[in-house]
Amino acid sequence: MQFRGQGKPSLGVIFDSDMGSRVETALALAVLYGLDGKNECRVVSISSTRTSLLSAAFCEVVGRFYAGAVSGAFGSFARTLPVGLAADGKIPGDTNLLTGPLNRRSPDGAATYNHGIEKLTDTAEAHALIRNAFTAQHDQNAAVVLAGPPTNLLNVLNLAGAKEVIAAKVKHLVCSTPLAAKDLEAAGWPTPIISVSPSAGTSVLFPVSTLDKEFAAFPAHPVADAFRVFGKDATTGELAAVLYAVRPAEKAFALSEPVGKIRQLMIEPAERGRLLQVYVELATAKPVPRIPRFRPPVVEESKKPEVPPSKP
């Protein structure tokens, strides 16, 4: 619940991907939650175009990992957002990047990561979720990150009145691939579109060595587990998409002249080293617990800790 007089909240980010295809998508989501933890943005919608319950389950596991930092589109109850899933997506199947973390067990056989997605009705209609998230944002205070095919966003565009809402609410759309950017431009996406150049992803590689360093501080980290399955340095185009969406003034980024609505995002060669440090710092940031602003859970009288009598 948002109340007047509390000022404009940080940027709301809608993250749509085909989670499970590439490890960098998981790393990008970790970067996004890292930025959320710093109050630079709010994760207001997560969705997947991969028609796989595990894809949605992994997104939810990552959300729960950062549970305190899940700020939500519609309220601030610190609840896990429903994950949107394309039921008619064209990318079927589960991958090792998903099954690896999700099948991880503790010594007693229990799942390391819990989630509530067992069937399709545990997920949200992706286009409804995304459209509803837009409606809850201040004008020009939302950004969309697309790390995969544009199926869900094209479905959103087909909803009555959606283009007007997007034009009002969204500052920019950042796509990790030029093809998706072109598809969305052709479909009439109404805001500026940023397309990450292929070289931006390959020029900075996320080192697998972080598993033994920064990620090692966590007893269990779902993104690290996916990264472990991948087992080598990862490209970072999708991380660039997330970072640009939230920090467009980041000096490591440069934009091309627009062609139509689309501008290409490139990396300044001299900034690659520093940019990598930023990626690593954000992707391996600790979850930041948040206290719900509205009606915190009530502790039953019998379960309340005893308050020692105050000293005279």
Place this chain on the structure above:
Amino acid sequence: MITKKTLSRRTMLRGAGTAIALPFFDAMAPAMNSSRVPGGKPVRMAFVYVPNGIDMRHWTPKEEGAFVGDLPKILKPMESMRQDITILSNLTQNSGRALLDGAGDHGRCCGAYLTGMQPRKTMTDIKAGISCDQIVANKVGSATRFPSLQVGLEDARQAGDCDSGYSCAYTNNLSWRSETQPLPPVLDPRAFFERLFGKGAALNPEERARQSKYRRSILDFVTGDTKRLQGDLGPTDRRKLDEYLSSIREIEIQLEKAEKDNAQVNPGMPKPYGVPADFAEHFKLMSDMITVAFQADMSRVVTFLVTREGTSRPYREIGIPDGHHPLTHHQGKQELLDKVTRINEYHMVQFGMWMERLKAIKEGDSTLLGNSMIVYGAGLSDGNRHTHENLPVMLVGGGGSTIKGGRRITYRKETPISNLYLAMMDRMDVKVEHFGDATGRIDGLNLA
């Protein structure tokens, strides 16, 4: 060539100041050419709204699909009609959410409930959207005496602040003729009765009291027409007519009793003339008249605001002196939760008895309930946290043999409740491309 003299669907019993519409008789069957459903009976649509959310722990059946075992506590009064009800889970009303407008979930959820539009936060220049019942009424209303009927039991104030800056027009109405024109519910049973059966202008309380002193039954005024009609009917239709007229007389008797009772009750507040002091009696009177209106095809579209959204009405009838709204902010306290559940059950008992009456009325080879679609629900699910997702939605009736009941259907999260309304409009033969925040039509209701 076979010829048969048929009775017009528009036949009425007329008398001085009175016109009583008639239920569907077998003798009318060949004349029902304008009906749009198999079998020729019109489909009726109603929305019954209860405020402050519902205790979902005792609402949602555990299993998806066909009902297994006992229904949850709140749905128990529907047990005898379990094959006629469908529980729809996960439907959402996004337009009821804050969406940057701050506090006021009660005002928003009711204003958005049938409009699918976020109401403007104001107490003066109100704005929501045309409600789905009115879209249907605009299309099919010309076939009936009343395009639609709006009924309520509590508060019809249209001005003032009823929730954090939201006009009472949002909390006290369900139907919106246009985005700026709500249709207030009729609360007074006598006024409703006269609207349905009387022809003259509404009388003020003094005139009505004077008239009632000399009043005979409304049926007395149409004796001549009744006798003539009975001669044209077969034995089955004659029995049906007798039952129908008896039900009208019963309403009259209830009204007279309520008015007599009222003379002995000091409510301590201004009260519309003729409103019974007893909630259950009030509910029964109004629902009986809706039944007659449906039965006689006087209207096919009804909205019923059981009590206003955000109401703090106490339920002393069942030993609950606390206000409904404060109780719903129970903060997890079991004692308060139990009272909320009891209020939810009490509402359902009244509703269940009404549905039983609809089911008892034969209509061709079906029943009045079988030819109806009645949505029972609320604009909030959890009244404590003011949540607008996974709303309590129960669809009752067969929709003219198009809806398979006896089960719980779970939709995907964030599925707009407007998608249900589009599916219902289809069944009223009103084809609308888009409504509110709909993303499509819900599926899975069909018989097959």
